[in-house]
Amino acid sequence: MPDSGGGCCRCCCSFIFTLGLTALFMWLSLRTSSPKCLLQRIYIPALDKTLNPPGNTTLFFELRLENTNKDKGVYYDPVNVTFFDNPNRNHSIGNFTIVKFYQGHKKKATKGGDFNASGLDLAAVSREISNGSAIFQVDMETSVRYKIMAWKTKRHRIMVGARVNISDQGTQVNPKKRIKLGSSAEMIGSSYGKTIGSLSLFFFLIYGEF
Structure with missing residues (x-):
């Protein structure tokens, strides 16, 4: 009699292997950076110090935002930028909001702004600079x-x-x-989430439930 059990086992293994490859390809195509x-x-x-007299307390800045995804666009909500005149974040000197925008695949964008840093303690910061540099x-x-493709993911903070x-x-x-x-x-959170997501997708495709 033919060994029907062995053929069934090989068929199941082949099916599971195919599902595993499908899960891997789906994960590779859906994961984001x-x-x-x-x-x-x-x-x-x-x-x-090269200005005489010194300039005003306006703070000018430019950000460089790069979409590292080869085949995925990025929709940015308003981008909030805040500056502090110390590394402990206990004294904000002002902020600026960049309006929302879209960035295509592998595109780079320069976004800047300026605001009156009225909260800046010029005397204290100047003393720090005279000793080397001030840390903002x-x-x-x-x-x-x-x-x-044609759909958008949920928001990622x-x-x-x-x-x-x-x-x-x-x-x-x-x-x-x-x-x-x-x-x-x-x-750490991004790496952990991607790993858990890929494993969940893998087992969902094999067993049909988590």
Whole structure:
């Protein structure tokens, strides 16, 4: 008699293997990467010792936002940027909101703004600069949705920031170097979420339920 049990086993293994490959390909096509966020310029005329008389307390800045996804667009909600004149975030000197926008596949965007940093303690910051440099903090917060073919994902919150050393010219110490805005907690959560998501999808396709 033919070994029907062996053939059935091979058929089941082949079916499970095919489902596993399908889950893998779906995960690869649906997974997303967070935009890369950088501060590429900051300038405060009031701290620029080369100006005589010193400039006003307007703070100018530029962000560089990069969509690292090859085949997914990014819809940004309004982008809120806040500056502090110390790394402890206990003294905000002002903020600016960049209007919402769309960014295509692998596209880069430069978004800037300016505001009156009226909360800046010029005397204290100038003393720090005279001893080397003043340490500022910049935070960026927004939510994004990813466009995958004809549909959009749910909103993903982004909260990133970085410390910036300000020189006696009112700019970052190395003005030609872009400063990456990042968050270790966000990176861990993103990696964990993607891993759990891919495993959940895999078992859903095989067993039909979680």
